[in-house]
Amino acid sequence: MKVKKMGLLRRLTAVAAIASLSVLGLAGTAQADSNVGNIDTGKTGSIIVHKYDGAYGTDGGDGSVKTDTSNLGKPLDGAEFTVKQVTAKDGQTIDLKTPEGWDLISGLKASDVKGGGFSLGNGVSKTTANGGLATFGGLPLGLYLVEETKAPTNATSTTDPFLVTLPLAQSNGKWLYDVNVYPKNSVNNTEPTKEVSNPSAPVLGETVDWTITAPIPAANNGIKKFSIVDQLDPRLSFVSAKVAGFTAGTDYTIDEAGQKITINFTAAGIGKLETGQKVVATVTTKVTSQGDGTIENTALVNTNDSSVETPAVSTNWGSLQIIKHVAGDKARTLAGAEFDIFSDKDGQNKVASVKTAADGTVSITLWVGNNDVTEKKYWVKETKAPTGYILDESINEVTVKAGETAAAVKYEFANTQQGHPDLPLTGADGKLLAMIAGIGLMLIAGGAGIVAANRRKNQV
Incomplete structure (x- = not known):
């Protein structure tokens, strides 16, 4: 009987070890039971998830606590994991308190469980927090499917599902009831x-x-x-x-x-x-x-x-309003004045041509810069004056600022009215008569003055 018992124990331990080694994504802390050999069927277990960024490791882990986590990457909060007990395979109960239960899961992979033919219990979900931790405690002994049901922010993918046995066999013949696992995510740390x-x-x-x-x-x-x-x-x-x-x-x-x-x-x-x-x-x-x-x-x-x-990046635009009026009288605006707008002071790079409307104004929206640049200089030159007014041939600098149309930069241009030659009277004859009449008036005025002077002498 002693020989038979020891053979069964070796068989149970070997099967459990195979099952635990087949689990991918394991690596973690566990509290080892001091009783080597038999499983304590009166215990419950726990699965402690430690979530990190980085690529998958090649070591499935032994369920013990990792004291050095410097090479694991950054802990990730916000990952949701769901744990479900795998209760049966093809109708046969998976009971890890018995050798038959371990035989049923020998060589089993998470993809096999996902493929069908297995019965699963209700899932329990928890989200990693406080340094990437999520603890599933008070779990009955058995086989568990662990799935990442929601990836953390910026993770490019979820971790593949994996299996955990409670308890987890150790190479020294001990059993771990509190199993720590270290699944990883590749996180999108890129900066587009x-x-x-x-x-x-x-x-x-x-x-x-x-x-x-x-x-x-x-x-x-x-x-x-x-x-x-x-x-x-x-x-x-x-x-x-x-x-x-x-x-x-x-x-x-x-x-x-x-x-x-x-x-x-x-x-x-x-x-x-x-x-x-x-x-x-x-x-x-x-x-x-x-x-x-x-x-x-x-x-x-x-x-x-x-x-x-x-x-965020931006393209910035502003408005320029040109106002054309009579020199010396801003209230009298002028329609029909034409202007060219340039991006250089020498007037070589024309960007637009505009013409004042009936109210003497014209507005145009212009680009002023990108991102933090919100103003730009342009140069305006009149190319055609309104009929009857002198063309202003100067080129004038204006600064356009980003903003609404209502906040347009206003620039006023004054035009001087064209001059004209002296107007004639009624022709040459009329001009001569006017001269004679003028001389006559002068003579009359002179005679009247002499008469008045003589009268004053006589009175004296």
Whole structure:
């Protein structure tokens, strides 16, 4: 009987060891029972999850506490794990208090359990916190399927499901009832960037390019999904999109849903992605209106279930209003004055031509810069004066600032009315008569003066 008992014990221990070694993703703390050999069937167990970032390790672990975690990466909060007891296989109860129960799970993998033919108990879910910890305590002895049901923020994939036995066999013949596991996630720590180009011309209706550069992160299970989403401002209209080094229609597709532009990589395109590679996508838009003058834009880069947003960039616009009036009288405005607007003081780079309307004014929206640059100098020159007024040939500097149309920079131009020659009277004869009449009046006035003087003498 003694020989038979020892043989059974060796068999039980060997099967348990095989089962525990088949579990991937294990590595952890456990409190070993001092009683070598037999399982204490009166105990319960626990599974303590320690969540870290980084790639999978090759060592399944022995369930003990890792005192040195410096090489494990960063602890991850926010990962949800669900634990379910695997209660039966093909209708046979899995009872790890018996040798038959261990025989049923010998060589078993988590993928086998997920494949069917197994009965599972109700799941218990917990989310890692306080340094990536989640503890499932008070668990009956048995076999458990552990699944990551929600990845933490920026994780590119969930951890593969894995199995844990309670208790867990140790190489020294002891049993662990509190088993620590160290599953990892590859986390998307990449920082995609976004840049905005100068417009093709600094006036409304021209195009602006938005360039997204997205480094490809590592992923535990490879990349299954990859996309770039650009939610355009209402003041932008979509023109086109392209990805450098990839073929549209083959490697990626473009989905336009209102202002939401999505570049979806196909299986062929995903197959070309490598960790560390930089994907460069360009979205071309047309600027259709000014609004408050600042048009911001960001993009989302999605890798599997991870999303990372680019920093915001902006294209900035302002208004210039030209007012044309009569010199010396601002109330008398002038229609029909024509102006050229230049981006240089020498008047070599013309950006627009405008003409004053019936009220003597004309307004134009101009690009002033990107991101933190919110003002720009332009130069204005009159090219045609209103009929009857002198052309102002000077070139004038104006500073346009980003802002609403109502806050337009106003610049006033005065025109002097054309001069004219002296007007004739009624012709040569009329001119002569006027001269004679003038002389006659002078003579009469002189005679009257003499008469008056003689009278004064006589009175004296």
